Amino acid sequence: MAKVFIEWHSMKDDKVCPICEFLNGYIWVFQTGENMIGDSLDHPQFGEVWNVNLGSKAHGHDDDSCRCSMTSEFDLTDTLYMVKELREHLVYEMRYVGTSGPSLSKAGVDALSKL
Ligand SMILES: [Zn+2]
Ligand SMILES: [Zn+2]
Numbered sequence: 001m002a003k004v005f006i007e008w009h010s011m012k013d014d015k016v017c018p019i020c021e022f023l024n025g026y027i028w029v030f031q032t033g034e035n036m037i038g039d040s041l042d043h044p045q046f047g048e049v050w051n052v053n054l055g056s057k058a059h060g061h062d063d064d065s066c067r068c069s070m071t072s073e074f075d076l077t078d079t080l081y082m083v084k085e086l087r088e089h090l091v092y093e094m095r096y097v098g099t100s101g102p103s104l105s106k107a108g109v110d111a112l113s114k115l
Contacts, residue, residue, distance in 0.1 A: 001031060001032050001033055001078040001079060001082070002031070002032050002074060002075065002076050002078065002079050003029060003030065003031045003032075003074070003075040003078070004029075004030045004031075004037065004072055004073070004074050004075075005027050005028070005029055005072065005073045005074075005075065006027065006028045006030070006037075006041065006070055006071070006072050007025065007026070007027045007028075007070065007071050007072075007073070008023045008024060008025065008026045008027075008041075008049075008050075008068060008070055009024060009025075009068060009069050009070065009071060010023060010024040010067075010068045011067045011068070012024070015067075016067075017058075017059065019046060019049075019058050019059065020058050020066060020068050022045075022046075023043065023046070023049060023058060023068065024068075026043065028041055039051060039052045039053065040052065040057075041070075046058065050070070056068055082111055085111050086108065086111040089105065089107055089108040089111055090108065093105060093108065
């Protein structure tokens with residue numbers, strides 16, 4: 001499981017409209033297995049404010065007047081934890097189950113399937 005954070009950034013000058021100014025700093029959180037990132041970013045108050053194909057829709061229409069940008073950040077803490085867990089299963093099996101070829105216990109398979 002990995003998380004991705006997407007943050008909205010407006011240009012911080014006099015020409016920024018009230019909507020974009022309001023959106024500045026807003027963060028969307030997507031998590032694998034829970035909510036997947038789609039073609040658009042929705043804001044609870046303004047609805048769809050970004051569309052992958054059209055760009056910014058913060059102004060309600062598709063002119064190019066919006067100069068906002070987005071940054072993304074990944075959190076792989078959970079994923080790293082699962083990899084560590086999987087490694088421990090493999091080490092255990094190599095040590096105690098024997099070396100009759102590669103095989104995974106149910107716990108090992110479970111750990112893999114969560115990645
Ligand atoms: Zn704007
Ligand atoms: Zn904007």
